[in-house]
Structures are given as C-alpha cells and as structure tokens.
Amino acid sequence: MTRRTTTALVLALALGGTLATSGCGSSEPSVAVSGGPTASAAPAAGSALGAADFAAALHRPGTTIVDVRTPQEFAQGHLAGAVNIDVSSPDFAARLSALDPGAPYAVYCHSGNRSGAAVASMAQLGFTGAYHLAGGIGAWQEAGGEVVTG
Numbered sequence: 438m439t440r441r442t443t444t445a446l447v448l449a450l451a452l453g454g455t456l457a458t459s460g461c462g463s464s465e466p467s468v469a470v471s472g473g474p475t476a477s478a479a480p481a482a483g484s485a486l487g488a489a490d491f492a493a494a495l496h497r498p499g500t501t502i503v504d505v506r507t508p509q510e511f512a513q514g515h516l517a518g519a520v521n522i523d524v525s526s527p528d529f530a531a532r533l534s535a536l537d538p539g540a541p542y543a544v545y546c547h548s549g550n551r552s553g554a555a556v557a558s559m560a561q562l563g564f565t566g567a568y569h570l571a572g573g574i575g576a577w578q579e580a581g582g583e584v585v586t587g
Contacts, residue, residue, distance in 0.1 A: 468492035468582040470502070470517040479541060482564070483556055485549065485571040488580035494568065495543040501536070503544045505555040506574075510547065514584035516577065519545075524555040530562065538563045545570035545577070 468488045475496040480486055486494060495502055504515045505524035515521070522532050524546070536542075542559065544567055546552040552569035559567040570577060578584065 468577060468580045470495065470583075479566060480568040482566060482568065483560055484568045485553065486568055487571055488576050488582060491543060491545070491568075491570045491577070492582065494541075497541060500541040500543050503542050503555075504574075505544060505546050505551050512586065514574070514586050516545065516574070517583070517585045522555075524551045524558070529555075530558070533559060533562055533564075536564075539565055541566035541568075543568065543570070546573050548573040548575060 469492060473496065474493045476490070476493040479497060480490070480494045494500070502516050502519040504511050504519040504521050506515075506521070507523050507525065508521055511519075511521040522529065526532075538559075542564065544552045544556050544559075546555070546569075549569065549571050550573075552573065556564075556567045556569045572579075574584065
C-alpha cells in the first residue's frame with residue numbers, strides 16, 4: 438500500500454467512513470475541491486487545518502474558498518472555485534465587508550502565513566466561520582490536490 442493510500446485509509450476510518458480503493462497506484466488525488474469526504478462538523482473558527490481536513494471542510498454546504506494571495510499568484514494556479522481577495526491589498530477590509538460574516542470561509546495562501554493573518558483579521562471583523570489551510574497551497578499540492586489556472 439502506498440503512503441498516500443495508507444493516509445487516506447486512516448483519514449476515512451477516523452472520520453467514521455469507509456474507503457473504496459481501486460488498488461495500489463490509484464491516480465485519484467487524496468484531497469480535492471470536488472468529491473471526497475465531507476467534514477461532519479464545521480471547523481473551529483480560526484483553526485489551521487491540514488490538507489485532508491481542509492478538503493473535507495470545504496465540502497460543507499455554503500463554504501466559500503478564498504485565496505488571499507496576489508492576483509499574479511492566483512493566476513499561476515489556485516483551487517477550483519476560489520475567489521481572490523488579496524490580503525495585502527489596501528481594499529482587503531472593504532472587500533471583506535461585502536461578505537456574510539456568518540458564512541463558512543476556507544482561506545488559503547502560499548504557505549499558511551498570510552491566510553492565518555487574514556483569518557485573524559476576519560475574526561476581528563466578526564467572521565465566525567473562517568479557517569485556513571496550514572502549509573498553504575504547497576501543502577495542498579503535496580497531498581495530491583489539484584490547482585487550476587485562468
């Protein structure tokens with residue numbers, strides 16, 4: 438069994454589910470924006486999640502995926518369905534004010550630093566359901582997660 442398959446099996450069992458595998462060498466990613474398990478509960482506000490937990494959490498209904506990197510970084514590759522709200526932009530707080538502070542937000546950046554800062558800013562503005570991807574998009578890709586361009 439590959440390390441990725443073993444990790445997926447342990448995660449599925451920990452979440453109380455089952456896992457169907459197509460054998461060793463499966464090309465299915467261990468994390469994905471669409472498909473895969475859905476977290477049974479919302480993550481704690483402000484929490485930093487590993488790639489598999491982040492993937493499961495963003496499958497919860499109503500979740501908005503927010504990429505807080507620069508538009509140039511976003512164009513080079515991002516999670517499918519993500520919206521780009523650059524945390525370093527002067528209008529970051531203004532753009533957040535247009536969002537529902539009670540909705541769930543799955544936030545990520547390159548390494549997890551900017552997304553952690555963004556989630557902290559969101560909490561100060563009254564957001565109650567924002568969490569972020571520990572290790573950023575790099576951790577996502579290392580776990581087999583796909584990114585899209587355009």
